[in-house]
Amino acid sequence: MRRASLILLIAALIAPALDPAPAGAVAVDGIAAVVNGDIITLLELERAARMVLDPRLRDAPPAGQEQKRRQALLPVLDQLILERLQAQRARQLGIQVSEQELDAAIAGVREENHLSEEMLERLLREREMTLADYRNELRGQLLLQKLVRQEIGSRTTVSDAEIEAYFTEHVGEWRRPERIRVRHLLVPLPPEATPAEVEEARAKGAALRARVAGGADFADLVRAETPGAEPGVDPISGEIARGELFPALEEAAFALPVGGVSEPVRGPAGFHLVQVADRTAPYEPTLAEMRDGIQQKIVERKTRERFGAWIKQLREGALVEIRY
Secondary structure, eight states: OOHHHHHHHHHHHHSOOOOSSOTTOOOOOOEEEEETTEEEEHHHHHHHHTTTSOGGGGGSOHHHHHHHHHHHHHHHHHHHHHHHHHHHHHHHTTOOOOHHHHHHHHHHHHHHHTOOHHHHHHHHHHTTOOHHHHHHHHHHHHHHHHHHHHHTGGGOOOOHHHHHHHHHHHHHHHOBOOEEEEEEEEEEOOTTOOHHHHHHHHHHHHHHHHHHHTTOOHHHHHHHHSTTOOTTOOOBOOOEETTSSOHHHHHHHHTSOTTOBOOOEEETTEEEEEEEEEEEOOBOOOHHHHHHHHHHHHHHHHHHHHHHHHHHHHHHTSOEEEOO
16 A cells, blocks of 8 residues: 555544534434445535534534535535445455455554554544544555556556656656765965965965875864864765866866865865765666666556546446435
8 A cells, every 4th residue: 555645544633623513513314425326424424524624614604604514515525426436346346455454554554653553543532433443444545546556557558668758858867977075175365365375375285285195184184274163073065066166176076086185276265175085976877777667657647647537437337316
């Protein structure tokens, strides 16, 4: 079962509940609709609508409240009718959900939402549901997923040409350029530095680099030469791709091996030294390694596109009587 469906269900449980009837009213069961001989009761409709009815209905004047409630409940009733049609179709095809599948689904809900058994049961009690009620909710979700896979997904084919076209269109999204992480040290220069100041800064940069060659730790030098640097904190950057540094520094940095320190590089603010701390090689995806994922994406897209037509077909072939 898809985790997204489970999360939606548990989110509905956690959301604030709304009493389906106005204060002081007593819910009396009756028939909301008949679907190919199967009855959907008014209590089923009220219960399904708890999480979708607008809370403002509780504050609406009694004269207009019932009409607004009926308008709000009609889309919910339509959804219940579709679910009943799908369940009937699943029975025709012999599709079932085992107790083991339900146990696994509930375990997935608990794991995804960090719920113990006691916490889940408490949430259910707060929403006036039993664990048996919740298992039935999940059973319906699993049944629909199996039904859609069999009715639509199993008939959905994907050609090699479609996979290749998708790969060509999206390959740029998966391609990853070479990236580096660096430690950076700046020997600053004033905006209008004199030739003597420029030469002094260059010499200082060269001397700092020579200290690293002699065994000094570049990170220690960065902390010592950088105002406000935090003691003991590694002054390492995030990942940097080409195009994120000014050209001269980029050329110097990407040419270095891991651990290497650049010569002083002149920039607008002064002389820069960088040490490459880590390097991520470029990644160029291949069609072979992306094929299965692409096929799944195309199947899901086609399934979504065909779902509406399939639902329309179910509805047109059904005998539905709405009594609400």
